[in-house]
Amino acid sequence: MIDFLNAIVVLLNFVFIPALSYGSQLALGALGVSFIYAILRFANFAHGELMSFGAMTTILITWFFQSYGINLGILPTALLAIPFSIFFTIILCLLTNRLVFRYYRIKKSAPVVIAMASIGVMFVVNAIIRIIIGPNDKKFFDGQKFIIKAKQFKEMTGLNEGLALKSTQVITIFITIVLLIFLFWFLQKTKTGKSMRAFSDNEDLALLSGINPEKVVFITWLIVGTLACVAGTLYGLDKSYKPFTYLGLVLPIFASAIVGGIGSPVGAVVGGYVIAFSEIMITYAYKKFLKYILPENLEPSGLVQLLSTDYKFAVSFSILVIVLLVRPSGIFKGRTL
Amino acid sequence: MISLLAKNITAGYGGVDIINDLNLFVNQGEIVVIVGPNGAGKSTAMKAMLGMLKLSKGSVEFSGNEIDSMLPQQRVSLGIAFVPQNQNVFTGLTVEENLEMGAFLRKDNIHETIEQIYDLFPILKEKRNQNAGELSGGQRQQVAFGRALMTMPKILMLDEPTAGVSPIVMDELFSRIIEVGKTGVGILMVEQNAKQALNIADRGYVLVNGKNRNEGSGKELLENPDVRKSFLGG
Numbered sequence: 001m002i003d004f005l006n007a008i009v010v011l012l013n014f015v016f017i018p019a020l021s022y023g024s025q026l027a028l029g030a031l032g033v034s035f036i037y038a039i040l041r042f043a044n045f046a047h048g049e050l051m052s053f054g055a056m057t058t059i060l061i062t063w064f065f066q067s068y069g070i071n072l073g074i075l076p077t078a079l080l081a082i083p084f085s086i087f088f089t090i091i092l093c094l095l096t097n098r099l100v101f102r103y104y105r106i107k108k109s110a111p112v113v114i115a116m117a118s119i120g121v122m123f124v125v126n127a128i129i130r131i132i133i134g135p136n137d138k139k140f141f142d143g144q145k146f147i148i149k150a151k152q153f154k155e156m157t158g159l160n161e162g163l164a165l166k167s168t169q170v171i172t173i174f175i176t177i178v179l180l181i182f183l184f185w186f187l188q189k190t191k192t193g194k195s196m197r198a199f200s201d202n203e204d205l206a207l208l209s210g211i212n213p214e215k216v217v218f219i220t221w222l223i224v225g226t227l228a229c230v231a232g233t234l235y236g237l238d239k240s241y242k243p244f245t246y247l248g249l250v251l252p253i254f255a256s257a258i259v260g261g262i263g264s265p266v267g268a269v270v271g272g273y274v275i276a277f278s279e280i281m282i283t284y285a286y287k288k289f290l291k292y293i294l295p296e297n298l299e300p301s302g303l304v305q306l307l308s309t310d311y312k313f314a315v316s317f318s319i320l321v322i323v324l325l326v327r328p329s330g331i332f333k334g335r336t337l
Numbered sequence: 338m339i340s341l342l343a344k345n346i347t348a349g350y351g352g353v354d355i356i357n358d359l360n361l362f363v364n365q366g367e368i369v370v371i372v373g374p375n376g377a378g379k380s381t382a383m384k385a386m387l388g389m390l391k392l393s394k395g396s397v398e399f400s401g402n403e404i405d406s407m408l409p410q411q412r413v414s415l416g417i418a419f420v421p422q423n424q425n426v427f428t429g430l431t432v433e434e435n436l437e438m439g440a441f442l443r444k445d446n447i448h449e450t451i452e453q454i455y456d457l458f459p460i461l462k463e464k465r466n467q468n469a470g471e472l473s474g475g476q477r478q479q480v481a482f483g484r485a486l487m488t489m490p491k492i493l494m495l496d497e498p499t500a501g502v503s504p505i506v507m508d509e510l511f512s513r514i515i516e517v518g519k520t521g522v523g524i525l526m527v528e529q530n531a532k533q534a535l536n537i538a539d540r541g542y543v544l545v546n547g548k549n550r551n552e553g554s555g556k557e558l559l560e561n562p563d564v565r566k567s568f569l570g571g
Contacts, residue, residue, distance in 0.1 A: 191437070191441075194430065194434055194437060194438060195438065195441060197427070197429060197430060197434075198427045198430060198434075198438045200429075201427040201428060201429045201430060202424055202426075202427050202428070204421070204424070205421070205424065205425060205426070205427060205484075206427075206438070207409065207410055208409065208410070208413060208418075208419055208421070209413070209438050209439055209441045209442075209484065209488075210410050210413050210414055210441045210442035210488075211438070211441050212410075337429075
């Protein structure tokens with residue numbers, strides 16, 4: 001019995017909780033990609049860099065606050081900086097819209113052309129970020145790091161295995177839930193939200209109903225900027241901030257959006273968790289877990305790890321390819337909001 | 338009397354004129370049908386009047402004012418509603434949300450109009466919380482009418498409202514159209530089912546090769562030997 005509890009704690013500590021917070025970050029990122037796809041009809045490869053930009057502005061503002069001794073006590077100062085960095089990320093979104101994407105939208109270019117343009121935006125934003133903050137690791141976490149420490153947990157329960165709960169994980173999950181509730185309420189219950197769904201469903205009919213496309217596009221960028229900034233900041237808080245990692249994040253984010261059904265908000269959220277759990281479950285070494293649940297003579301000698309963590313992006317890539325082959329429309333038949 | 342009037346309009350796609358020197362009008366409260374063989378430019382005429390394509394000649398007037406420079410959306414806000422032939426509902430939205438979107442530009446209370454539309458199309462009230470994409474062809478068509486009527490239009494343009502529905506549903510849709518006409522809305526519609534449509538019409542136009550061939554009351558056209566021979570099947 002104790003062995004069994006230990007095994008559960010091991011899984012919770014190393015698989016479930018990390019996957020839940022990583023999944024939340026992916027879900028928020030994939031939601032942004034899905035929104036752009038549902039309204040503006042292109043795959044925005046620059047989304048990772050939008051997240052990176054959001055995280056960077058949060059860091060700069062956090063440093064500014066810290067230099068004046070402003071903080072939130074046990075909570076990270078970054079939470080205080082997020083509203084400001086959301087503002088700057090939205091400005092960046094509107095700027096790229098005005099300078100790049102609007103031109104192609106008015107010309108009614110093919111989606112793939114706009115997607116290529118977004119790759120250009122990605123490189124430019126990436127360069128700007130590295131000019132401003134540099135390519136190196138930046139730590140900006142402060143406040144209390146753990147809500148429950150592994151050692152405390154062991155003392156509390158008397159188990160061999162500890163369960164550590166980082167405050168960033170709880171913050172990530174909490175903020176994700178709040179944002180999701182707000183977003184779904186907005187889409188289902190408000191006139192503006194419904195008009196966005198209508199626009200995404202049938203653009204011509206939306207025009208005939210008097211829905212202003214410029215306003216829909218504007219609100220889309222407001223939402224996307226907010227989502228990108230929050231997702232980027234949470235990812236940076238949880239791991240650490242390094243501009244280059246956000247370039248790599250584009251793959252799992254796109255995989256999440258496509259697995260769930262690109263364009264569908266519910267799909268993006270589900271896809272985020274599917275990808276996160278797959279990545280972590282496939283790259284986790286199960287030796288310790290098996291040690292608890294198997295009889296002693298069957299104890300594995302190796303690590304029982306399906307794939308080295310270095311290859312975790314291969315997992316999202318494989319899932320992406322399989323979904324595109326087997327069910328290209330994704331779990332929730334995406335396309336519209 | 339508010340009316341929509343097309344004066345000597347010529348228009349087409351990519352430099353090729355599909356309609357040529359066409360004249361037609363519809364007054365508030367009457368049902369006007371455009372019939373004609375395939376490719377006669379019936380739908381094109383309607384799209385030109387809505388401003389969805391550019392006129393190379395002629396002009397469109399609404400209650401005496403020229404509206405040539407207006408975008409389709411602006412014409413919608415004047416009181417001209419349009420129900421396209423295909424993809425005329427928001428499939429992912431519920432029936433009620435479709436109606437709400439029809440009234441997007443209105444700032445006043447829309448619930449009364451929604452109730453009126455439910456009176457006109459009782460089946461929609463029953464299915465109000467269902468997605469429009471899950472409805473049958475005839476029901477969808479009613480949602481499409483309802484959405485267009487939410488703007489409280491003076492003139493309603495219907496592009497082949499009975500295309501692809503069974504004869505029974507067609508009869509039902511026509512009787513609904515008559516009811517809508519009785520509420521004082523002017524209806525301009527393009528129809529393939531020429532006989533039935535002319536039966537309910539106050540006036541009709543016969544278009545051939547983008548030009549006016551015949552016009553007159555529905556009855557006159559039905560009895561006109563030239564019209565009968567060319568496409569009412571004798």
